[in-house]
Amino acid sequence: MNKRFLMDLHTHTLASGHAYNSMNEMIQQASKIGLPLLGISDHGPAMPGSTNRYYFQNMNILNHEKFGVRLLFGAELNIVDYQGTIDLEDRDIRDLDYCIASLHHVCLTPGSKKENTYACLKAMDRPKVMVLGHPDDGHFPLDYPELVRHAKEAHVLIELNNTSFNPRGFRLNARENDREILQLCMQFQVPILLGSDAHREEDIACFARAEKLLDELDFPKELIVNTSLDKLEPYLPR
Numbered sequence: 001m002n003k004r005f006l007m008d009l010h011t012h013t014l015a016s017g018h019a020y021n022s023m024n025e026m027i028q029q030a031s032k033i034g035l036p037l038l039g040i041s042d043h044g045p046a047m048p049g050s051t052n053r054y055y056f057q058n059m060n061i062l063n064h065e066k067f068g069v070r071l072l073f074g075a076e077l078n079i080v081d082y083q084g085t086i087d088l089e090d091r092d093i094r095d096l097d098y099c100i101a102s103l104h105h106v107c108l109t110p111g112s113k114k115e116n117t118y119a120c121l122k123a124m125d126r127p128k129v130m131v132l133g134h135p136d137d138g139h140f141p142l143d144y145p146e147l148v149r150h151a152k153e154a155h156v157l158i159e160l161n162n163t164s165f166n167p168r169g170f171r172l173n174a175r176e177n178d179r180e181i182l183q184l185c186m187q188f189q190v191p192i193l194l195g196s197d198a199h200r201e202e203d204i205a206c207f208a209r210a211e212k213l214l215d216e217l218d219f220p221k222e223l224i225v226n227t228s229l230d231k232l233e234p235y236l237p238r
């Protein structure tokens, strides 16, 4: 693991239905690689095979530290319509530390660029939404200048998702799209959050593919939230 990165807030456990490790195994792995901060972000209930709303409601019984790792409990919410509706209610996410909001084609049929963009802007305005997840999938055309400007205004982080660059992955033109997004983030001084999107313990805090693109663009370290716990603090929802 690259020691410059102190956190990974996009990870999935067995509860997501298509991930392969328990929460304990994920935390133990984070401990083993010396990761100071791990976030658990299982898929919301609109994802086929994922867990139910009570899983998220009940997360307030969990300790925020285990095996020497600081923990945050969140959700990867599904944006389920072009109005930016998400698949958990306020009550369900009330006690979560943060949420990621993402477009997944199994939960929403891609619309026009205008529709997709509007859905993301509205989702970013929701309380608890701290991150817009992988906005780089070309199946969902998005107005990136508008998205990045809104991220700044709404105080929401744009994710750079390492799994988007998986050669066996299904996200379309992620590299080209992320290049455009990152250039806009530099232009408007909008910070990003690296996420592994790990669906197995071995992938926790694996950011190598994303890092390659960051290096290519000479992306400033100051705009990468993962490099400092202090940088994350102002983004955490209250």
Ligand SMILES: [Zn+2]
Pocket (backbone or CB within 6 Å): 076, 102, 104, 133, 134
């Ligand atoms: Zn996702």
Ligand SMILES: [Zn+2]
Pocket (backbone or CB within 6 Å): 010, 012, 076, 197
């Ligand atoms: Zn995910």
